[in-house]
Amino acid sequence: MQTPYSHLIDLNDYPVTWWNKVVKLGAEIYQHPQRYVQACAGKIMATLFYEPSTRTQMSFQSAMIRLGGSIIGFDNPMSSSVSKGENLKDTTKVVSSYSDILIIRHPMAGSALAAAQTADCSVVNAGDGGHLHPTQTLTDLLTLHMEKGRLGHLTVGLCGDLLYGRTVHSLCKALSCYEGNEFVLISTPELQMPDYILKILDQSGCTYRVETSLDTAIGELDVLYMTRIQRERFASEAEYLAQRDVYCLTPEKMAHARPDLAVLHPLPRVDEISVAVDADARALYFKQAQYGMYIRMALILMLLESKPKHDLLHGIADAHLRCVNSKCITATESYLPHRFLQTDDGMVCEYCEERVL
Amino acid sequence: MQTPYSHLIDLNDYPVTWWNKVVKLGAEIYQHPQRYVQACAGKIMATLFYEPSTRTQMSFQSAMIRLGGSIIGFDNPMSSSVSKGENLKDTTKVVSSYSDILIIRHPMAGSALAAAQTADCSVVNAGDGGHLHPTQTLTDLLTLHMEKGRLGHLTVGLCGDLLYGRTVHSLCKALSCYEGNEFVLISTPELQMPDYILKILDQSGCTYRVETSLDTAIGELDVLYMTRIQRERFASEAEYLAQRDVYCLTPEKMAHARPDLAVLHPLPRVDEISVAVDADARALYFKQAQYGMYIRMALILMLLESKPKHDLLHGIADAHLRCVNSKCITATESYLPHRFLQTDDGMVCEYCEERVL
């Protein structure tokens, strides 16, 4: 299935050369923003945020405005036709006929892939539930490119909730495509990186090692990517209180880090980085958020200027298979064509990438 | 009472020649949008949506942006000064002093007429409760003009809830002003077109006929205008389940329709058109929504460029009359001058057009 528009649903729909092109363009825009102030003049971006995400929405909006374009959209499903029971297709179809690019954030996995099938403009996935958030990963890549000067040959520490953290999974997969990266996976035993990511690292030839203490690992890192551990992920409140400090970045821990360490965090943070660390020149998470605006400028330009190069749906139709994930968009939008992908672990739904029956 | 600004409160405030002019301009903009990209440069539209209507609001917003103008507004009465008890006049008065055109949607009948009396800019009625929604009707006219090439000599089927459906009443009245239209009114006996509309059709010289089956009628139609039947309109749940399919448009029913049928729907739809019909080239409801943006561009231009040609209030003041409609804006905004219109059925309130005491 091909549409006349270029979309970004999943980073893996594009080759690494395309990622590099977006990153390079992001860096160019960062250095010469004035050259792009009219690049999208007359274009409209619609942001359909079915769940709130102020920072992501404003990042896209300011990106479009800095390209000379305009914005419409909603950030509040309760104030929208959604609350009247309209399906995703109808909302998407109509709004896409008003605009040139549609940014969608939605609590259900596969929602952006669903929207792109019928939209009359480009669609960008700004987070589909716990599934994908490709512009965060592009943000991380631009940040490393700008701050470390390279995307390979880095020793990258990933710290926090590695089991459920969508962001670290995606970054890990992305960095495994570059040569010579080494990963230090820092978490409690209960929140370790899932096996399928470790398998990807193995296959890519990247090395990795598991650690349970941030203190032990920090000294050897080029990059430290912090993520939040939600209190409810711990076995008990006692366990939480005991472990919390082990995974909280403080000035004391920073004292053992290299002078050129880059500390990143997808934000919002809660307690996992002490506010006292903000003053450290190696704390780059706010700068990272700003790079997020520039990479989105690059992405918008790329999508609006390029012809689509790949099919939207690659999977097979099989009447005997069905997705049983209640958080998959196919569970609520009954008109969607069901498609399935063959993986090492069996068939998965193309929308949510969960195992199927 | 005359104001220095042109408003659109009720289509009937303008002659048919004006409607035709807006439709013609809408068609011209659709064909040559580039000619209009600066037409409203420097102008501001404020959208005051006291009840949410995502599609209508975005349609107006993208219309203004495509004319080179800018937008401000709110979509959430709970986030507004309204929640502090401010009256409609004060909000309207202030916001109109910031902007050039004000789009108002409000749950009370007559609210746009009320706002226009004191606003310091043009006012457009984007839906005042169950009363009027003139830009939907203009959208329908542009769609017929573009897709059928004419507004007269059409056989138009209206299907669904004809008793309470504001949209079909307004469209019926509008199309009765053109020559040679024939109406097929398709509904359950309980949801038939009200007598006052039938009287208008009679007086206009249009013919009409009542049908209870969509299947029977579909073969002879040039246009099929579908509307939603709300479950609670049926006598009982059993009745609903029995009747539902009779008024639901499916590929099977489309098989009996003419090859040049135009299927329209004001959206949002729920179940009354099967999603499988979307793929049929005769399904024009998404295109209709897009025409909605172009007709609003034409309307904005017309209102901002023309001098007002009519009084805002035409009715008489009569201290012995009062409007008893609790959903009329005069019920909550006590400062409004009460005005009444003489009709065949007696005196009606000029704001809500309900019978008065």
Added chain:
Amino acid sequence: MQTPYSHLIDLNDYPVTWWNKVVKLGAEIYQHPQRYVQACAGKIMATLFYEPSTRTQMSFQSAMIRLGGSIIGFDNPMSSSVSKGENLKDTTKVVSSYSDILIIRHPMAGSALAAAQTADCSVVNAGDGGHLHPTQTLTDLLTLHMEKGRLGHLTVGLCGDLLYGRTVHSLCKALSCYEGNEFVLISTPELQMPDYILKILDQSGCTYRVETSLDTAIGELDVLYMTRIQRERFASEAEYLAQRDVYCLTPEKMAHARPDLAVLHPLPRVDEISVAVDADARALYFKQAQYGMYIRMALILMLLESKPKHDLLHGIADAHLRCVNSKCITATESYLPHRFLQTDDGMVCEYCEERVL
């Protein structure tokens, strides 16, 4: 502590000469708006409204648009990252890296001062709880300049809730800096102007007199500044009903006023000015709201074009002092440096200006 950006947190951070400059520029923009339509081209304003204030937000937004700039922002804390527990610093830090000027409204006193410390752009206080609202006062000054032609030698009646009314306190303090102003303070005995304001008037050499009847005072006024008395401020419901009319402006009371009286009100009004007064040419509160847009245009220009001239924090650090005001931003944002100011009444917190322990 100095930041590289100019902010407006408190009018008193600037000398009267600066106020005059803003007022003069506001008047110039009002007279020649065309000269400024590109003044902020390419700039982005972010409005972070942690509590709703439709009019203030739209006033800022239309100001920025009329200068050729663009807007992003939120008006609904529930749709924002705030609801995920993000602190004010992180939100401010990130959004300020997307934009050129940040307008903040927040229920906690001192929130704008807090935000300005870390923001990467100019910050404007659009109301921090019951504490400060400097752009309202600038609006009042521009209104007097435009409508009375001067800011001194005015007899100004202030009527309503003078005890709790933030707006009248601020206006009083501001007008006391100009020569020859006389104040008539009209309120119930329970709601009289607080002593610290009277002390400021005394020190400035302005004269004032206390009145309990609007009827008695109105005949001698150049300016009547009305404010709302909340029902719950009265000793009892009986007291409220008895007193209400005394402080309500009606056409009857206007009959005793000078022909050149200027009636102002910060809006929203409830009952304290009869709607019948709106038609009086001396009722200038709607025009005042419009001047609010022009003074904000002037302010945005001034802040974006000028280098910061003063330190953000002037107070001293003292580990033995702490602010005990539960509505002070230091109560919730624990990373903020505590600072205290020496006043005649002892030490006060620099954020909320409340007495400390």
